[in-house]
Amino acid sequence: MVAILEQLNQLLSAAVLIVTFSLLAYIVMQNWRNDIARALLVLLAGVVVVYGGDLLLARANRDSTLEFLGRAQWLGIAVVPAGYIHLANGLLGLGDRQHFARRYRWLVYLAYLGSLCFFLLVALGTELIVRSGLPSGPIAQFRPGPLFWSYSLFFLIGAAAALVAIILSQRSALTFTQRRRLTYLGATFAAPGIGVFPFLVIGAPNVAPASTILMLQALASLTVMVMLTVMTYSVAFQGVLLPDRLIKQDFLRWWLYGPFIGVTIILFMQAVPFFEGLLGFPKDTLLTFGVMLMTVLMPLFVSRVKPYLDALVYMQDHEEIDYLRNLPRSTFTRADLRILLENALVAVCGALKVETGFVIAPGDGGYTIRAVCGPRNQVKRFVAEYPLDDLVPQLEHLPHQHHNSLPSTDAFLSCGGFSLLPLHSPDGLFLGALAVASPPEQLRRDGSLPPETRQLISVLAHQMELALSTVQMQQRIFDTLRGLGPEMQSLQQLASRLEQATPATLAEIDGDIVMQPEFPQLVKDALTQFWGGPKLAESPLLEMRSVRRLLQSQGGSPTRALQMVLRQAISNLRPDDQLDPSAQEWLLYNLLEGRFLQRKTVRDVANRLAMSESDFYRKQRVAIEEVARQLALMEQSER
Numbered sequence: 001m002v003a004i005l006e007q008l009n010q011l012l013s014a015a016v017l018i019v020t021f022s023l024l025a026y027i028v029m030q031n032w033r034n035d036i037a038r039a040l041l042v043l044l045a046g047v048v049v050v051y052g053g054d055l056l057l058a059r060a061n062r063d064s065t066l067e068f069l070g071r072a073q074w075l076g077i078a079v080v081p082a083g084y085i086h087l088a089n090g091l092l093g094l095g096d097r098q099h100f101a102r103r104y105r106w107l108v109y110l111a112y113l114g115s116l117c118f119f120l121l122v123a124l125g126t127e128l129i130v131r132s133g134l135p136s137g138p139i140a141q142f143r144p145g146p147l148f149w150s151y152s153l154f155f156l157i158g159a160a161a162a163l164v165a166i167i168l169s170q171r172s173a174l175t176f177t178q179r180r181r182l183t184y185l186g187a188t189f190a191a192p193g194i195g196v197f198p199f200l201v202i203g204a205p206n207v208a209p210a211s212t213i214l215m216l217q218a219l220a221s222l223t224v225m226v227m228l229t230v231m232t233y234s235v236a237f238q239g240v241l242l243p244d245r246l247i248k249q250d251f252l253r254w255w256l257y258g259p260f261i262g263v264t265i266i267l268f269m270q271a272v273p274f275f276e277g278l279l280g281f282p283k284d285t286l287l288t289f290g291v292m293l294m295t296v297l298m299p300l301f302v303s304r305v306k307p308y309l310d311a312l313v314y315m316q317d318h319e320e321i322d323y324l325r326n327l328p329r330s331t332f333t334r335a336d337l338r339i340l341l342e343n344a345l346v347a348v349c350g351a352l353k354v355e356t357g358f359v360i361a362p363g364d365g366g367y368t369i370r371a372v373c374g375p376r377n378q379v380k381r382f383v384a385e386y387p388l389d390d391l392v393p394q395l396e397h398l399p400h401q402h403h404n405s406l407p408s409t410d411a412f413l414s415c416g417g418f419s420l421l422p423l424h425s426p427d428g429l430f431l432g433a434l435a436v437a438s439p440p441e442q443l444r445r446d447g448s449l450p451p452e453t454r455q456l457i458s459v460l461a462h463q464m465e466l467a468l469s470t471v472q473m474q475q476r477i478f479d480t481l482r483g484l485g486p487e488m489q490s491l492q493q494l495a496s497r498l499e500q501a502t503p504a505t506l507a508e509i510d511g512d513i514v515m516q517p518e519f520p521q522l523v524k525d526a527l528t529q530f531w532g533g534p535k536l537a538e539s540p541l542l543e544m545r546s547v548r549r550l551l552q553s554q555g556g557s558p559t560r561a562l563q564m565v566l567r568q569a570i571s572n573l574r575p576d577d578q579l580d581p582s583a584q585e586w587l588l589y590n591l592l593e594g595r596f597l598q599r600k601t602v603r604d605v606a607n608r609l610a611m612s613e614s615d616f617y618r619k620q621r622v623a624i625e626e627v628a629r630q631l632a633l634m635e636q637s638e639r
Contacts, residue, residue, distance in 0.1 A: 005214035010058050011270050012221035015263045016195065017051040019225050020044050022258030023232040030250065035090035036238045040231070042083035043192040047228065049076025050196040067132065070142060071122050074129075077196050078119040078151070081158030082111035087189070088158075088165035094172075094238075111158065118151050130201060144201050152202075159193050184234040191227035194220055229255070252309045256302045265294060337361075337471045341371035344460045345434070349373045351456050354438045360388060360395075360420075361432035361468055366610030367392050370432070378437070382416045389610070391415075395422040396430045421461065425469040432468055434461055520628040526566060527596045527624060536562065546634045569630040570597065573623075588623040595620065 024044040031037040053073035060066050086108050093101040122129050129151060130142035166189060170182040200213070236247055272286050279286070341359045349357045356374030360367055367388050372379050395413055413420040413433075420435045525535040541547065542558045546565050554560040570592045575585040587609060594605040606616040 005211055005218065006058075007270070009214055009217050009221065010055065011266065012218055012225075013051050013054045013058075014266045016221050016225050016228075017048060017055065018262035018266065019259040020047045020051065020228055022254065022262065023228060024048060025258070026251070026254045027232065027236070031236060031238070034238055035093060036087060036235055039083055039087035039090050040235045042079055042086060044228070044232070046076035046080040046083060047192050047195045047224070049073060071125070071130075074119050074122040077198060078115045078122070079112075080192050080196050081151075081155045082108070082115040083192065084158035084162040084189075085111040088161040091162075091165040091169045094169050114154060118154070121147070130198075142198070142201055148201060155193065155197060159190065162189055181234045181237055184230055188227040188231040188234070191224050191231055194227075195224040229259075253306070256306065256309075261298050261302070264298065268294060332467065332470050332474065334471065337467055338370060340467050341464060342373070344464055345371050345373045348434065348457055348460050349436060352436055352438050354436050356418075356437040358435050359432060359464065360392070360435065362472065367432065374437070382418060382435075386416050391420070391433075392430075395420060395433050398422045423461065423465045423468060425465060425472075429469075431465055431472070434464060519632075520625050523566075523628045523631060524624045526562065527592075527627065530563065530566065530596045531599060532559075541565075541631075544631070544635055546631075565631070565634070566627070567597065569627045569634065572630045572634075573626055587619060588626060591616070591619055592623050592627065 021044075024041060027037050027041055027044070032041065050073050053069050053076070057066060057069050060069060089101050089105060089108050118129060125132070127145050128147040129145045130148060131145050132142070163186065166182055166186040170179050170186065173179045173182060233251055236251055268290055269287070272283055272290065275281075275286055276283050341361070345357050345359055349355065354374075356378050358369050358373065358379045359371040361370040362368075363370070369379060369383065369388075391413070398413060413422075417437055418435045419438055420433045422433050423431045425431055522539060522541055526539045526541055529536040537559050539562065542562055544562075544565065547558065547561045550561040550564050551558060554564060570589070573585070573589050573592065575583065575589060590609060591605060594600045594608060595602070600608075602613060602616060606613050609616070611619065
């Protein structure tokens with residue numbers, strides 16, 4: 001019985017170690033800048049050290065190794081009280097007691113110094129905290145030293161401080177959601193203490209049967225594993241300005257790919273000796289096949305389970321989320337457009353028995369060649385002789401023909417051995433042109449082309465128009481969504497901050513300029529008078545934290561500090577040099593740099609970027625909203 005319980009405890013210790021380390025990594029990746037989260041990292045690290053030491057102690061044979069591991073575990077044991085005091089200070093900083101938390105911040109450093117002293121007293125081999133002579137066995141522990149009770153008092157003070165801070169923070173929370181999360185934290189905050197406190201040092205192993213102690217240890221390990229998960233979940237929301245659904249989804253995904261798979265692998269490895277005796281295969285063979293099966297089956301299982309978990313997270317928004325998840329399959333992308341234009345162009349050239357053709361369509365920097373059929377050198381020579389900027393105005397003035405019949409001869413523009421047919425949207429807007437190396441006389445209604453060929457060309461031209469108009473419409477939608485990005489992010493952050501609000505933080509929200517609805521307009525006004533003017537010198541943006549931080553380096557001039565912050569925000573939008581120069585990111589950056597930093601006129605910048613003035617103003621609005629988003633991110637980092 002004792003042997004079975006000992007094996008069970010080793011299995012549960014490994015499970016706790018995997019779960020705790022995964023939760024620690026999750027907090028490091030997601031939320032380590034928050035003070036409460038940093039305190040949780042300390043507590044989780046203490047649990048990792050202690051449970052890792054338990055696993056190693058179960059495998060060690062030499063007395064010197066047992067002694068070393070037992071004392072090394074005290075790194076995790078000693079740091080937990082300081083972690084609790086750190087957690088208490090962070091929680092008090094949430095509510096109306098921020099001044100108290102700042103004033104007594106030195107207690108946190110003092111607590112860590114105390115933890116270091118306790119650890120050094122154990123690690124250096126003194127017998128002031130615990131006494132040497134660690135016996136062997138599954139429940140082996142040191143005996144208490146004369147100062148062990150001072151550590152116990154330190155531990156109780158830390159745990160009590162954390163509990164009091166949780167209760168006070170819960171009372172000062174304004175929203176039900178924040179109070180509920182603090183309730184979760186209050187119900188589970190004792191998990192690190194339960195996991196690391198050396199209870200057997202207080203009660204000698206002989207006070208109860210070994211089987212009873214092992215059963216209690218197993219129960220404690222299960223309790224710690226569940227409580228740490230809930231504790232980390234409750235802290236994951238603190239200070240993170242993201243919607244709840246995203247945090248929940250990230251947490252569940254991390255749990256699936258981290259603790260769940262890790263614990264499953266541990267269970268399999270512990271079951272290998274059983275299958276070795278049952279099947280008669282060597283252990284190495286079973287491990288090889290087991291790893292192969294687990295590597296294939298576990299990702300499949302996770303992919304099957306994940307949609308059901310997402311359905312729980314997005315229970316109220318599943319229609320919108322399902323639509324957005326399937327949107328990439330239904331979107332007609334630019335790559336799809338290029339393939340369709342190329343295939344349709346090949347079919348048109350084949351029907352007309354010509355070798356060369358191309359399609360003119362809008363690009364990021366104006367009209368460009370989007371599809372080519374036949375020798376490209378002929379198309380390059382044509383474009384060099386007849387620039388597209390000169391051809392497009394002529395094509396726009398040609399008559400718009402109905403798509404059900406082949407256009408007449410006067411619907412074509414003939415130049416350079418090519419016949420160009422303009423393409424229009426259903427409402428008559430110019431979309432581009434189809435060009436074939438064929439004289440227009442071949443395309444007369446009474447010409448030599450058979451009816452089925454004429455009908456094919458008419459249908460393909462109409463499909464090109466439909467594809468071009470669809471992509472343009474999608475591009476306008478995407479531009480609108482990009483423009484709404486700062487507003488949507490601001491609303492999400494505001495919702496998160498209100499959810500975690502206290503009376504003190506409500507005052508901060510009211511004074512936070514980046515949360516105001518007119519913030520993008522203020523950014524536009526400041527950029528418009530970037531080199532001087534009342535909209536810059538008297539801008540409310542001068543109250544931003546990032547501006548105040550630069551005051552001293554800019555000679556105390558708020559205007560120069562704001563100019564520096566705006567310049568930095570634009571610089572943050574500069575794409576990587578390896579990105580295609582015609583990409584949307586480069587277009588927005590060049591527009592901002594030319595218009596505001598280099599003080600060029602609208603016409604000069606529009607001509608340089610090969611766009612009309614109406615398109616320039618549309619892109620400028622998107623670019624300014626991107627600057628506003630960068631400023632909001634800079635303010636968040638300053639906060």
